[in-house]
Amino acid sequence: MKQGSAEERRRGRRVPMQASVLLRFLDEQPPSEHAIRNVSLAGVYFETDQPGGLALHTQILASVSIPETERRTFPFTRLAGRGRVVRMDELPAQDGSSPRRYGVALEFGKDLTALTAVPSRG
Numbered sequence: 589m590k591q592g593s594a595e596e597r598r599r600g601r602r603v604p605m606q607a608s609v610l611l612r613f614l615d616e617q618p619p620s621e622h623a624i625r626n627v628s629l630a631g632v633y634f635e636t637d638q639p640g641g642l643a644l645h646t647q648i649l650a651s652v653s654i655p656e657t658e659r660r661t662f663p664f665t666r667l668a669g670r671g672r673v674v675r676m677d678e679l680p681a682q683d684g685s686s687p688r689r690y691g692v693a694l695e696f697g698k699d700l701t702a703l704t705a706v707p708s709r710g
């Protein structure tokens with residue numbers, strides 16, 4: 589693997605998952621929901637054919653709902669907080685009639701809240 593590749597720069601171990609991320613933009617755009625491909629406490633990767641207001645360095649409020657079936661590998665019910673788009677790639681077309689698709693990497697900020705299914709005792 590090349591030095592400095594995305595794999596080496598990741599701050600957290602990614603878990604492949606079928607879940608959704610709800611994005612709320614800081615301007616007046618309506619929220620949008622997208623299917624994620626993988627998630628970690630450092631960020632989320634999703635694909636979309638409706639990039640809307642997404643662009644490199646866009647600041648976004650993100651909320652990821654973790655399905656109950658996935659909590660064995662990722663023990664949270666929800667991740668929520670600010671994030672920013674750190675990568676946006678046009679994906680290869682599946683066929684000539686398909687709309688363009690984009691892969692989007694969203695890095696979570698330091699204010700990320702990770703909610704667990706069972707309250708911790710302290």
